[in-house]
Amino acid sequence: MARTVVVAPMLVALGAAIATLLTRRFDRAKVGLSLAGGIAYVVAVAALFAEVGTEGILTYQLSGWGAPFGITLVADALSAFMLALAAIVSLPALVFAVRYVGEQGQQVSFHPVFHFMMVGVTGAFLTGDVFNLFVWFEVMLMSSYVLVVFYGGGPHTRAGIRYVFLNLAGSAFMLVAIGGLYATVGTLNMADIARRLGDPVTYGVDPAPVLGLAAILLAVFALKAGLVPFQFWVPGAYRAAPAPVSAVLAGVVKKVGVYAIVRLYFTVFGVGTVPGGLGLPGLDGASFLNFFGPVLFVMAVASIGVGGVVAVARDDVDELLAYSSISQVGFIVLPLAVGATVPAVRDLAIAATLVYSLNHAVAKGLLFLTSGAIYEAVGSIDLRDLGGIVEESPTLAGGFFVGGLALVGIPPLSGFFGKMLVFDATARAGADLALGAALVGAVLTIAYFSRAWNRGFWGEPSEAVAEARPSGVQLSVVITLGLVVVAIGVGFDPVFEAASRPSNSRR
Amino acid sequence: MTQYVLAVVLGLLFAFGTFLVLRRDVVRVVWGVIIMGQAANVYLVTMGGISPEAVAPIVHGSGEATTDPLVQALVLTAIVIGFGTTAFALVLTYRVYEEHGTLDLDDVSTSELRGSLVADGGTAARGRDGATDEALDESGPDGSTDGGVTDG
Amino acid sequence: MSTVIARTVVRTVVPLILVTAIALLLQGHNLPGGGFIAGVLTATAFVLIYVIYGQDYLEEAVFHRTPVPSLEMFRHGILEYYRSAFGLGLALAAASGVAAIGFGEPFLTQTVRFLHHVPLYGEMELASALVFDLGVYFTVVGALLTILAVVGSE
Numbered sequence: 001m002a003r004t005v006v007v008a009p010m011l012v013a014l015g016a017a018i019a020t021l022l023t024r025r026f027d028r029a030k031v032g033l034s035l036a037g038g039i040a041y042v043v044a045v046a047a048l049f050a051e052v053g054t055e056g057i058l059t060y061q062l063s064g065w066g067a068p069f070g071i072t073l074v075a076d077a078l079s080a081f082m083l084a085l086a087a088i089v090s091l092p093a094l095v096f097a098v099r100y101v102g103e104q105g106q107q108v109s110f111h112p113v114f115h116f117m118m119v120g121v122t123g124a125f126l127t128g129d130v131f132n133l134f135v136w137f138e139v140m141l142m143s144s145y146v147l148v149v150f151y152g153g154g155p156h157t158r159a160g161i162r163y164v165f166l167n168l169a170g171s172a173f174m175l176v177a178i179g180g181l182y183a184t185v186g187t188l189n190m191a192d193i194a195r196r197l198g199d200p201v202t203y204g205v206d207p208a209p210v211l212g213l214a215a216i217l218l219a220v221f222a223l224k225a226g227l228v229p230f231q232f233w234v235p236g237a238y239r240a241a242p243a244p245v246s247a248v249l250a251g252v253v254k255k256v257g258v259y260a261i262v263r264l265y266f267t268v269f270g271v272g273t274v275p276g277g278l279g280l281p282g283l284d285g286a287s288f289l290n291f292f293g294p295v296l297f298v299m300a301v302a303s304i305g306v307g308g309v310v311a312v313a314r315d316d317v318d319e320l321l322a323y324s325s326i327s328q329v330g331f332i333v334l335p336l337a338v339g340a341t342v343p344a345v346r347d348l349a350i351a352a353t354l355v356y357s358l359n360h361a362v363a364k365g366l367l368f369l370t371s372g373a374i375y376e377a378v379g380s381i382d383l384r385d386l387g388g389i390v391e392e393s394p395t396l397a398g399g400f401f402v403g404g405l406a407l408v409g410i411p412p413l414s415g416f417f418g419k420m421l422v423f424d425a426t427a428r429a430g431a432d433l434a435l436g437a438a439l440v441g442a443v444l445t446i447a448y449f450s451r452a453w454n455r456g457f458w459g460e461p462s463e464a465v466a467e468a469r470p471s472g473v474q475l476s477v478v479i480t481l482g483l484v485v486v487a488i489g490v491g492f493d494p495v496f497e498a499a500s501r502p503s504n505s506r507r
Numbered sequence: 508m509t510q511y512v513l514a515v516v517l518g519l520l521f522a523f524g525t526f527l528v529l530r531r532d533v534v535r536v537v538w539g540v541i542i543m544g545q546a547a548n549v550y551l552v553t554m555g556g557i558s559p560e561a562v563a564p565i566v567h568g569s570g571e572a573t574t575d576p577l578v579q580a581l582v583l584t585a586i587v588i589g590f591g592t593t594a595f596a597l598v599l600t601y602r603v604y605e606e607h608g609t610l611d612l613d614d615v616s617t618s619e620l621r622g623s624l625v626a627d628g629g630t631a632a633r634g635r636d637g638a639t640d641e642a643l644d645e646s647g648p649d650g651s652t653d654g655g656v657t658d659g
Numbered sequence: 660m661s662t663v664i665a666r667t668v669v670r671t672v673v674p675l676i677l678v679t680a681i682a683l684l685l686q687g688h689n690l691p692g693g694g695f696i697a698g699v700l701t702a703t704a705f706v707l708i709y710v711i712y713g714q715d716y717l718e719e720a721v722f723h724r725t726p727v728p729s730l731e732m733f734r735h736g737i738l739e740y741y742r743s744a745f746g747l748g749l750a751l752a753a754a755s756g757v758a759a760i761g762f763g764e765p766f767l768t769q770t771v772r773f774l775h776h777v778p779l780y781g782e783m784e785l786a787s788a789l790v791f792d793l794g795v796y797f798t799v800v801g802a803l804l805t806i807l808a809v810v811g812s813e
Contacts, residue, residue, distance in 0.1 A: 004760055004766075007765075007766045011753075011757065011766070014753055015753070017749075018746065018749050018750045018753055021742075021745070021746040021749065022743070022746040022747070024739075024742060024743075024746070025739075060765060060766075061765055062765060062766055062767050063759070063766070063767040063768045064764055064765045064768045134585075135584060135588065138588045138591075138592070142591060142592065142595065145595055145599075146595075149599055149602070150602075157602065157603050157606055157607065158612070158615050160599070161533065161536075161599065161603065161612070161615075164596065164599060165528065165536055165540055165596075168540045168543075168544070168592055168596065169528060169540060169543060171544075171588075171592070172524075172540070172543040172544050172546070172547040173547075175544075175547040175548070175550075175551060175585055176547050176550055176551075178551070178581075179547070179550050179551040179553075179554040179578070179581075180554065182554050182555075182577070182578065182581075183554040183555075183556075188577075587695055594806060598806065598810065601810055
């Protein structure tokens with residue numbers, strides 16, 4: 001059964017990468033092809049989304065090999081939701097990049113590498129095989145290395161080095177964990193792993209080592225998602241990368257880590273139990289999730305705290321946004337932690353995670369693009385040089401305002417429902433500690449955004465700001481993304497329905 | 508017997524790789540990452556099970572027991588990916604040297620503080636590690652994995 | 660580096676490497692070998708020429724073009740050749756996969772045909788995987804030589 005619609009997003013991104021690679025010398029054609037590729041990607045994802053909505057889970061066997069042996073692509077509600085998120089953020093970022101990344105950079109390899117990154121992201125969202133997930137991670141990371149290091153400029157090389165080497169070490173560990181999984185479970189197909197873990201006696205699987213290997217994998221995914229204590233690379237890399245790339249890194253690439261956690265730990269490893277209990281101090285229950293719940297909880301709370309506290313003291317807008325995204329990923333993972341421990345709220349928790357991911361992707365994308373537009377217009381994004389942007393360019397200030405409020409969680413923006421669902425899930429689970437952490441995080445979010453707003457946007461225009469000339473294309477991208485943030489908040493019903501579909505179909 | 512030897516070798520490789528990753532010299536860090544990657548590859552091969560009688564899964568129809576072909580396919584892919592990342596890491600090293608005139612990570616950060624691209628003072632760092640230049644010449648593409656990925 | 664011995668050895672070894680590479684490329688679809696390893700071998704042959712005879716020789720004698728100063732290389736020089744090899748290889752590999760969709764099969768599906776009564780060979784195997792391998796081959800060669808030219812020209 002060949003359903004081309006499943007591979008379509010991946011093929012479109014691959015085609016765009018190759019086409020832009022071949023038209024190296026023809027600048028206009030290349031930019032045109034690249035944008036056409038971006039639009040075609042959105043169309044392909046929309047088609048897949050609609051198909052998954054009517055047909056349920058779609059599978060696709062690459063090159064026609066049968067299920068546990070060949071490479072399987074699986075498009076279900078979760079994949080479709082994450083793909084939609086990727087499409088919503090990547091197209092504006094691409095349009096923005098055409099007016100932002102230097103001419104020479106665009107000539108050399110920006111467009112192919114950008115599309116290759118989207119190939120990796122798409123593959124990671126669609127694959128139904130753990131090793132294949134590793135491969136797509138590598139494709140995605142390799143492209144992001146190029147974008148961070150070679151488009152970052154001299155002063156940021158050190159940040160680039162840190163990003164590259166941390167992720168290379170992470171990849172080695174992922175490989176080790178995958179090898180171990182194969183040796184203990186005997187398969188790498190996700191559905192097959194879940195089946196065997198669900199009935200360990202029949203298949204002769206020893207669940208205890210699987211738990212340890214899953215823990216190694218969790219460390220790798222936390223590294224990709226930038227969770228504390230694996231957050232070191234985040235601020236440097238986001239500052240180094242050009243603004244549209246940071247938007248995609250924070251909006252989409254991080255979510256691949258989050259997606260991997262949701263996918264593997266809730267649908268695959270979640271079925272596993274250790275007979276006779278976990279045998280770890282302070283942990284009851286025998287399910288794998290009884291172990292991962294507390295671990296995720298500690299990571300999430302630490303991320304919320306560390307990211308929020310540090311962000312309050314940052315003067316560089318990009319750095320502030322980077323630390324803020326560490327904190328926000330904490331918010332994304334917090335409901336997962338609660339859901340893992342309390343099965344009653346698990347479905348709600350996964351929906352909360354997805355909604356908050358979408359909110360963070362769009363709002364943080366908007367903020368990074370706004371910061372890029374400010375940088376282009378003013379020549380600095382240091383809060384000490386800025387001031388009074390409201391007077392000079394209300395649009396830019398509006399972009400920052402909307403993005404900031406969305407992350408704070410003010411209705412009717414997208415963030416309101418995200419925050420509300422996070423609080424709802426934690427409150428229903430009776431997790432007071434998590435609720436407290438989320439409250440502190442929310443207060444910190446208000447603190448750093450109001451500080452940035454007061455210093456950078458209100459008051460008398462500074463010298464640099466007074467001469468600012470924002471580019472029209474960049475402004476229109478900021479406006480469009482701002483409208484998306486509002487639209488998600490106002491028309492929340494279908495979004496929530498799409499976000500709760502994965503957990504409904506899980507049953 | 509083989510498995511004990513392999514276990515020891517793997518442990519040593521991982522230990523040595525970790526040791527090198529913690530150095531300040533970028534070239535050594537690159538070596539460390541390469542060694543860790545190779546150790547992971549060897550580990551992956553052993554995960555298919557070691558049996559002295561089994562032959563490599565190449566000749567078909569002979570009826571002999573072959574080793575697990577899946578891990579070999581996985582390792583082939585991982586090697587291709589490792590090749591690409593290694594190449595990229597080496598190009599990155601070269602770029603660090605070009606921009607900062609040094610391969611010492613501490614010096615890289617101080618030259619950042621000065622906000623300038625230091626061109627002098629790097630000769631000593633380079634002379635210390637003669638392997639750099641040859642290694643760079645043989646370095647591969649950053650994009651080769653994109654083609655090779657589907658290969659596996 | 661460039662002693663008489665080295666030059667003579669390179670003269671003999673390079674053709675051998677290239678023939679081995681082509682053999683590996685052609686048998687890659689069902690025997691050990693394939694586009695990747697053949698590409699790496701081919702690039703090694705070029706590296707040998709480059710190390711022993713120098714980049715200019717590589718450009719003049721092998722590719723029949725006049726070398727240009729290194730800064731210009733980034734726009735027009737021999738790099739453009741390598742890069743098109745990279746892009747075309749990628750396009751070929753992708754196209755061989757997409758072609759399967761045209762026949763109603765899943766992406767990347769490969770097939771094989773046997774030709775009978777071919778002169779000299781008798782029976783010949785024509786595998787579509789060869790096209791994919793060829794794409795990978797060009798990708799690898801192009802990418803490796805690009806890096807070689809950029810880093811080596813310093």
